[in-house]
Amino acid sequence: MTDKELFERICKGDESALEIVYQKHYRMMMRLVQNNSGTEQEAKDIYQEAVVVFWQKAVSGNLVLTSKISTYIYSICLNLWRKELDRKKRHTNEEHDRPHFQQQEQEEKVRIVRESIDQLGDTCKKVLSYYYFDGMSMQEIADRIGFANPDTAKTKKYKCKKKLDELIKSQYSEHDFLD
Amino acid sequence: MKHINKVEAYFDNELSETEKQDFLKELESNSELKSEFDFQNEIINGIKEARKAELKAMLNKVPIAASNNSSAGLFKILASTTTILITGTALWYYFNYTPILENNNASKQQVITTLDNTPELVPNNSIQGNSSLKTEGIENTSTSDSNTSNKKANNTVAHKINMPDIPSADDEFTTITSSDDDLRIPANINQTSVKLNTKVDVEIKIKKKYNFHYQFTAGKLTLYGEFEGKPFEVLELNSTDNRDLYLLYNSNYYSITDKSGAIAPLLEVKDVLLKQKLKSLN
Numbered sequence: 001m002t003d004k005e006l007f008e009r010i011c012k013g014d015e016s017a018l019e020i021v022y023q024k025h026y027r028m029m030m031r032l033v034q035n036n037s038g039t040e041q042e043a044k045d046i047y048q049e050a051v052v053v054f055w056q057k058a059v060s061g062n063l064v065l066t067s068k069i070s071t072y073i074y075s076i077c078l079n080l081w082r083k084e085l086d087r088k089k090r091h092t093n094e095e096h097d098r099p100h101f102q103q104q105e106q107e108e109k110v111r112i113v114r115e116s117i118d119q120l121g122d123t124c125k126k127v128l129s130y131y132y133f134d135g136m137s138m139q140e141i142a143d144r145i146g147f148a149n150p151d152t153a154k155t156k157k158y159k160c161k162k163k164l165d166e167l168i169k170s171q172y173s174e175h176d177f178l179d
Numbered sequence: 180m181k182h183i184n185k186v187e188a189y190f191d192n193e194l195s196e197t198e199k200q201d202f203l204k205e206l207e208s209n210s211e212l213k214s215e216f217d218f219q220n221e222i223i224n225g226i227k228e229a230r231k232a233e234l235k236a237m238l239n240k241v242p243i244a245a246s247n248n249s250s251a252g253l254f255k256i257l258a259s260t261t262t263i264l265i266t267g268t269a270l271w272y273y274f275n276y277t278p279i280l281e282n283n284n285a286s287k288q289q290v291i292t293t294l295d296n297t298p299e300l301v302p303n304n305s306i307q308g309n310s311s312l313k314t315e316g317i318e319n320t321s322t323s324d325s326n327t328s329n330k331k332a333n334n335t336v337a338h339k340i341n342m343p344d345i346p347s348a349d350d351e352f353t354t355i356t357s358s359d360d361d362l363r364i365p366a367n368i369n370q371t372s373v374k375l376n377t378k379v380d381v382e383i384k385i386k387k388k389y390n391f392h393y394q395f396t397a398g399k400l401t402l403y404g405e406f407e408g409k410p411f412e413v414l415e416l417n418s419t420d421n422r423d424l425y426l427l428y429n430s431n432y433y434s435i436t437d438k439s440g441a442i443a444p445l446l447e448v449k450d451v452l453l454k455q456k457l458k459s460l461n
Contacts, residue, residue, distance in 0.1 A: 015234075015237060018237075019237070019238070019241045023242070023243060026241075026243050048234075048235045048239075051234075052231050052235065055234060109221055110225065113221060113224075113225030114225060116225075117226060117229045118229075129226060129229065132190075132227055133227045133230035134230070161187075164222060164226075165219075165222065168225075169218075
């Protein structure tokens with residue numbers, strides 16, 4: 001399958017096409033990080049992060065591919081790994097000096113949000129994910145999930161978001177996270 | 180407009196550029212708006228992270244081993260195997276054939292020594308499988324003589340190939356295991372051993388008074404005579420309590436039994452059995 005075909009499928013939200021891309025360039029991207037002081041796990045994390053960025057940009061329609069897919073992902077990997085190396089260098093001591101209280105509160109909030117999302121139904125999760133992460137339009141969400149029209153998708157999105165807000169708010173109140 | 184509506188409009192990208200600027204300005208001064216903004220921001224980031232985690236979980240399930248890089252892995256295995264085989268073969272040749280090379284060098288040394296008329300022909304540490312202690316050849320050797328030498332050289336090689344346990348330099352005695360025809364022990368020399376690598380210095384002197392004589396003293400053999408430029412060979416026959424030297428010259432065997440240091444004539448061996456025994460060694 002050519003890069004053009006794969007890219008077209010990914011733009012339409014075809015996750016199996018993303019799997020093909022991931023498999024195809026796995027070794028090359030892993031070597032990039034591992035040959036530059038990265039561990040195997042770090043290499044895998046960076047590569048997956050890069051593939052997800054590529055997916056997000058392609059699906060949202062914000063990407064016009066002028067090079068090979070591998071070249072594009074390679075450049076993302078390179079930038080992500082450089083950032084990670086900088087972060088490692090900068091934060092060796094700072095991380096330890098940061099107050100534990102703030103850090104723990106932030107981690108707790110993230111946990112609450114994650115668990116609240118998990119409590120949503122599958123359709124709600126998809127609608128919110130497609131909208132906020134994939135950047136799909138209501139028409140695309142309607143097509144993808146099988147709603148009658150974009151308005152149905154919009155209403156569903158509104159209801160799902162409201163439900164999620166309430167779930168999280170109640171949890172935040174319990175933990176005294178709300179000002 | 181409620182705070183929540185403003186914030187949602189901002190995250191839904193529904194604000195114009197001017198409205199966006201106004202919103203950001205108000206965010207700096209309105210704490211309630213800021214609070215709602217932070218809350219919505221955490222939720223949306225949470226949704227994004229959840230989707231990322233979902234995609235990564237999907238990627239983690241992709242079978243990598245089935246990719247087209249499996250051929251590279253196969254190539255690596257083949258390359259490693261080839262390297263091991265080559266190294267192993269090289270080591271085998273090194274440890275098994277080095278002594279033969281030494282033997283060849285020894286043969287060359289023998290010829291050179293002969294030309295120099297220096298009687299020390301066998302290197303001290305070159306342990307050979309043939310029965311000759313020293314071989315002396317002369318440059319103008321006849322064809323038949325050179326054939327004999329070649330034959331001996333071939334025998335030496337055959338010995339080495341069939342002797343996986345190479346004796347160390349300290350081994351003084353080795354049981355003969357060959358004859359000209361095959362490598363089995365000849366029946367008539369079962370109780371006899373040949374001392375290999377014995378250092379017997381040989382010197383040739385020409386004295387009119389002593390033609391075709393010898394003198395053996397202090398491990399040194401002096402031969403008197405011209406020997407007509409033909410090669411000779413000194414054989415050593417050891418039994419349990421004797422050590423006898425014989426000279427092979429011109430297809431005849433001569434005993435060197437007098438070790439008193441006196442100059443004695445070289446007498447041809449007439450004993451048929453002894454001749455056979457010596458012949459079997461040669």
